[in-house]
Amino acid sequence: MQEDTQVHVGIDLQPGTLTLTRNGKDLAVYHALVQFASPHANPWAAQEVKFSAKGPDGKSVGLTVDLLNDTWDGPRADVPDAIWKVVALAATSAGDVGITYAPPGRA
Template sequence: MDLSVTGDPVLAQDETEVHAGIYLQKGTLTLTRKGKDFVAYHALVMFASANATPWAAQRVKFTATGPDSKAVEVTVDLLNDSWDGPRAGIAEAIWKVVALAATAAGDIGITYAPPGRT
């Protein structure tokens, strides 16, 4: 490989949005939509923080295998329509995925607790 690199990378602490991806052990999380089961194997959680406010999880994009064995993407919006709190009816297992992603992204200063556990 012909590559030259200079500099010393530093994580930016003033980011307002962070995406944290995690791989899930296949078979540990099944999403059901319109009566069809999708086995999730990857989750990409989008966190945001504006004006030094605490980090909030905005959405999760799951990559899953559908009943036809093809990969699909299932997105779950986590914030309510006014963007001031969690959306009602989000399954506990999804909040666990968010907490796992926050832990994985902890090196950049994300601290996170699922709604009702602060």
């Protein structure tokens, strides 16, 4: 049985380049960790992004965004375009390990 191939790609973001809102509070993102997988040698898929951010009070918080729909057979429809841009940037950064990836609707 072949195991799923996974790659985690971390990227640092400049302050002010991405703000996410959770429970009505703006979070200033400074790091993203994107998980890519190639299950059973299938094409690469982005599964989730873990964001590190600072809240309005200056405290660090984490936020995880699931990128696959509930049946795990395609992208989640409600993911904002800005998050897909972060995923594409991470995929570009991981090009040296063989990841080729395009956000949904841009293949």
